[in-house]
């Protein structure tokens with residue numbers, strides 16, 4: 001049995017999202033905020049102070065110093081996507097387990113370099129797709145797997161949008177070709193694609209077709225796009241992702257016997273509980289004036305926010321490697337890789353003028 005030692009986290013960089021994950025590490029059992037590194041020591045010190053790092057936490061003026069600290073078990077990497085390959089590979093070589101922000105890489109070729117480094121150094125990698133870890137997600141999966149309730153999957157529709165301001169469109173790293181070249185596709189489309197794959201039990205689609213009308217900025221970075229996917233057995237999916245429309249996080253999963261729907265799939269409306277709607281064998285009322293039965297709402301309470309569930313699961317896996325000699329869990333990198341493959345296919349479809357792109361693993 002593993003000793004109850006906490007997993008020591010180091011954070012590379014002071015990205016905005018790192019504040020949320022720092023809080024999650026604090027809330028999560030068996031996880032400790034141990035070190036923060038930034039290119040500027042002052043920035044790192046300020047971040048540590050503002051984000052509840054314990055007084056004992058190490059503050060470093062470089063990312064390398066975090067990776068060189070032998071007490072650091074795992075690193076959270078919220079750096080711009082173009083820097084992932086360098087820092088994720090270095091971290092793996094220093095035997096640090098990796099919680100890597102999404103999109104995990106600029107393309108699957110880069111991701112494979114990262115995954116190879118993790119595998120050959122025996123470290124766990126997990127991407128920071130938080131909603132996957134909400135207890136609601138597991139509940140919804142039970143519904144989807146119940147053929148008498150849901151039946152066979154036919155179609156998925158996913159939408160994640162938020163409206164950014166002028167400053168974001170000019171200055172945010174997510175619109176810069178040298179930092180986050182995948183733009184809205186990598187930032188918000190990632191979640192849509194992940195939700196579709198999740199609903200399809202991570203069976204990859206056969207082909208992807210981006211819909212005409214993607215919006216790109218003058219540097220060619222995607223600000224909004226839509227795409228469709230098709231599977232061998234006739235299942236289909238669509239998604240829309242955008243920086244140019246007001247906030248939506250919608251997911252509909254359509255089966256032969258039932259339907260799953262909800263409107264806050266990436267970030268629940270509330271932190272301590274989340275709901276979803278299911279319809280099972282709905283029809284019309286006798287005079288076709290309404291639905292019968294109506295959808296039912298299911299609410300799942302949670303003591304911890306979804307990002308703390310994510311950190312706990314990651315620390316559990318790291319702990320079993322560190323203390324029990326377990327092997328890294330392959331499920332999470334497989335999910336990352338499949339998501340990246342579909343992201344790449346959508347990008348390729350747009351780049352080729354909206355051609356159908358076969359998805360090859």
Ligand SMILES: *[C@@H]1O[C@H](CO)[C@@H](O)[C@H](O)[C@H]1NC(C)=O
Pocket residue numbers: 001002003004005029030312316319
């Ligand atoms: C924390 O670690 C201990 C010892 O490894 C383990 O028994 C316990 O289940 C862990 N707690 C969580 C919430 O992972």
Ligand SMILES: *[C@@H]1O[C@H](CO)[C@@H](O)[C@H](O)[C@H]1NC(C)=O
Pocket residue numbers: 147148149150151152256257
């Ligand atoms: C759907 O429900 C019916 C019973 O109402 C059942 O016979 C059927 O096997 C279920 N599954 C599918 C895939 O439609």
Ligand SMILES: *[C@@H]1O[C@H](CO)[C@@H](O)[C@H](O)[C@H]1NC(C)=O
Pocket residue numbers: 161162163164245246247
């Ligand atoms: C949605 O629109 C409202 C009104 O313009 C704006 O205040 C709000 O910031 C927008 N939110 C997002 C996330 O797009």
